[in-house]
Amino acid sequence: MAAAFTVIDHTELSGSATTWTKSSIPSSYDHLYLEFSARSDRGSSSRDEMTVRLNGDTGSNYSVTQMFAVSAGSIGSQRQSTTAIEKIYLPASSSTADTFGAGTLWIPNYANTANFKQVLIQAACEGATNTNYEWGLAVCAGLWTSTAAVNQITLGILTGTNFVQYSTFTLYGVTA
Amino acid sequence: MAVFEAIATTYLESTQASVTFSSIPQTYEHLQLRISARGNITGSAGHPMYMRINGDTGSNYSNHTMQTYGGSSLNADPYVNFAYVYQAGRVVMPNSNAGFYAATIIDILDYRNTNKNTTMTGFTESLSASEYLSFYSVLWNDTAAVTSILLYPPSNDFVADTTMTLYGLNSAN
Numbered sequence: 001m002a003a004a005f006t007v008i009d010h011t012e013l014s015g016s017a018t019t020w021t022k023s024s025i026p027s028s029y030d031h032l033y034l035e036f037s038a039r040s041d042r043g044s045s046s047r048d049e050m051t052v053r054l055n056g057d058t059g060s061n062y063s064v065t066q067m068f069a070v071s072a073g074s075i076g077s078q079r080q081s082t083t084a085i086e087k088i089y090l091p092a093s094s095s096t097a098d099t100f101g102a103g104t105l106w107i108p109n110y111a112n113t114a115n116f117k118q119v120l121i122q123a124a125c126e127g128a129t130n131t132n133y134e135w136g137l138a139v140c141a142g143l144w145t146s147t148a149a150v151n152q153i154t155l156g157i158l159t160g161t162n163f164v165q166y167s168t169f170t171l172y173g174v175t176a
Numbered sequence: 177m178a179v180f181e182a183i184a185t186t187y188l189e190s191t192q193a194s195v196t197f198s199s200i201p202q203t204y205e206h207l208q209l210r211i212s213a214r215g216n217i218t219g220s221a222g223h224p225m226y227m228r229i230n231g232d233t234g235s236n237y238s239n240h241t242m243q244t245y246g247g248s249s250l251n252a253d254p255y256v257n258f259a260y261v262y263q264a265g266r267v268v269m270p271n272s273n274a275g276f277y278a279a280t281i282i283d284i285l286d287y288r289n290t291n292k293n294t295t296m297t298g299f300t301e302s303l304s305a306s307e308y309l310s311f312y313s314v315l316w317n318d319t320a321a322v323t324s325i326l327l328y329p330p331s332n333d334f335v336a337d338t339t340m341t342l343y344g345l346n347s348a349n
Contacts, residue, residue: 072254
């Protein structure tokens with residue numbers, strides 16, 4: 001019986017880094033699953049966003065539909081077209097010390113060359129705060145309008161410069 | 177060695193006030209809890225499920241939630257510096273239909289990494305008489321490795337057939 005989950009990569013940053021990239025992703029799995037525990041160095045802010053790019057594509061070939069909460073009492077939703085999948089909330093430098101955002105990405109049928117690629121994301125910017133906009137929850141559906149098989153994932157920071165030390169990224173291949 | 181392994185399962189054959197996963201192995205990268213829970217607080221259809229880590233009773237837990245009630249009302253709430261996790265999941269109560277149990281999945285990231293506080297995300301629901309669906313996050317404001325997890329309803333007990341399984345996710349094959 002084949003293992004359902006296989007570790008493709010695990011990285012814990014030994015210092016700050018502008019991106020985490022996994023290249024040469026084997027096409028032999030059915031789906032990809034990524035768990036991240038990450039924090040941004042964005043100054044004078046408690047929150048930032050992580051970005052996702054696939055196969056190094058920096059064109060305007062992404063969109064994201066998001067359901068989110070960043071303040072007590074309300075939930076918002078939005079859709080936008082971008083040069084990366086965005087709206088993946090992370091804590092930043094003014095957030096509670098030693099606190100990293102928690103989240104997952106699910107990329108179904110990533111090696112399929114017939115269909116555009118979708119990325120289902122859960123993300124949380126946690127912190128010991130009840131101040132609006134200093135925390136955030138997001139459920140996102142990202143779309144990359146390409147039929148190419150995904151062979152590279154790059155995660156970056158939207159507003160800050162770096163992921164901070166001890167951020168971790170674990171990429172799994174999932175076999176159906 | 178499987179990458180995704182069951183560490184322990186608790187299946188309640190009768191009522192029980194709480195469930196504790198203790199002596200959690202310090203060999204995985206991440207943890208996941210999958211829960212199906214019902215309680216016996218009369219006059220209620222559903223309640224949050226509380227959590228404590230490593231027996232910590234200090235005001236070291238924060239929790240943010242976004243939810244829908246009955247498919248129409250949408251809102252979000254912070255629960256900051258509590259002495260327990262206010263919403264670690266959901267528990268269906270007797271005013272709900274018989275046979276309904278609340279389903280919860282909790283991802284606990286880097287649970288043994290002592291360079292960071294422990295954070296979690298979760299999805300939970302309680303259906304039937306009080307329909308509720310929520311995505312939420314949890315902060316335990318402590319960098320200690322997680323060695324035990326206590327789960328309990330606000331009062332009274334979990335009832336029979338409540339099940340909880342703790343999984344470990346490895347970061348190497």
